[in-house]
Amino acid sequence: MFRRRAAPAATVTVRLDGEAVAAAAGDSVAAVLLAAGADYRRHGVGGAARAPFCMIGNCHDCLVEVDGVANRQGCLVTVAEGMRIRRMRGKPVLAT
């Protein structure tokens, strides 16, 4: 659905749901997920498929788990080498 307009000058490797994925340095986490294809996340109430809408920090539809922390706004987090990103399939499960 989304295509990069130019090849990235520099790349970093992140883990998306455990898989190694190449991202452009400076990408937001949301951009990495969009570039990786459909099924961004499932809403925590009702399970509807959702994806980022605004990409500027307002809509909260880009929520994603980053390095073990759930519900981060993917559009506001910049990728880093080795970052562990997980798509959210519903609500976070708390460790008790």
Add this chain to the structure above:
Amino acid sequence: MSDARFIVIGGGVVGAAISYGLARLGHPVTMIDGADDAFRASRANFGLVWVQSKGLGKPDYAAWSRRSAALYEDFRAELEDESGVDCAYHRPGGVTLALSDDELEEQVAILGQIRGEAPAGEFEFEVVERAQLDNMLPGLGPEVVGATYSAHDGETNSLFLLHALHGAFQRRGGAYVQGHHVTGIEAAAGGGYAVSTADGTVHTGDRVVVAAGLGNQELAARVGLEVPVRPVQGQVIVTERADPLLSMPTLNVKQTREGTFMLGASQAEVDYDITTDAAVLKRIAARNLRAFPFLSDLRVVRSWAGLRVMTPDGFPIYDQSPSHPGIFIATGHSGVTTAAAHAYVLADYFSKGEIGAELAGLSSARFHVQA
């Protein structure tokens, strides 16, 4: 006379439950409510339908709370049927956690006294040891020594409840007049009462119910009733959603059906102030993190302050004006818990024109200065 026309002043959970109950009995009812900037405990509360700890030294009130809780499942089902709104009520029982032996001892003493004041077998609770508690609630902190549990307790979503009551009331033909501040109640020329609002509109009815929350003191005084209510502020914290963990509410922490955790609640005499305060919120968070340390993984998404409608002894007031028969007052704390009794029992008393003896101990006469 079920054709008596009622004017209900106040559209919070107390006024709306009574209005719905009256409309359900076939009365024509107009519910007059203040503007959106009014103080509304009904939109700021914790949503517990709570029985344990209610009515210490006032068995009438303890019994009234139990009666309402016992009616709640039918109430919920009927409201959902009539309004299409599911108010998320359930009654898995509830616990009050103790963070020290002293706390537990004090709680057990209070509940024991309430049980002693109730007719045999009507109020039961259990003292739950820590080991047993771990099977009921996950993730308890090391300081939790035990809890009291009562099967009478439950919880609802109080915003959905209010929405359901308004919807069901209007579906029964009730009229809701919003944004009008009542300024006068007078005997009408042809019998009945004239209720006037700030913009000069006059509504006439055979009977009037004053259920205006913190507005009650002033309104009730106009019809010779002493109703000393004052605001007691409470602040509440709401976290982001998480997968279901708590299957039952505790007095200060509950998880909503949508997954958020609600953390309550402070008590402060700050007059008409609904600003939140970081120091207070910090205390609420700190106390509840001792109970459930896993809450530290969650972000806070909202917090607010609301004003409880409090009487001097903490118990509600139900009364009829001696000088203006047919004018009733209903007010007090825990209007969510008592909503089912308000809709089904209190509305019936108002319909019959006389408040039943079960509520005699809750009349305003208890605040009269003894000569």
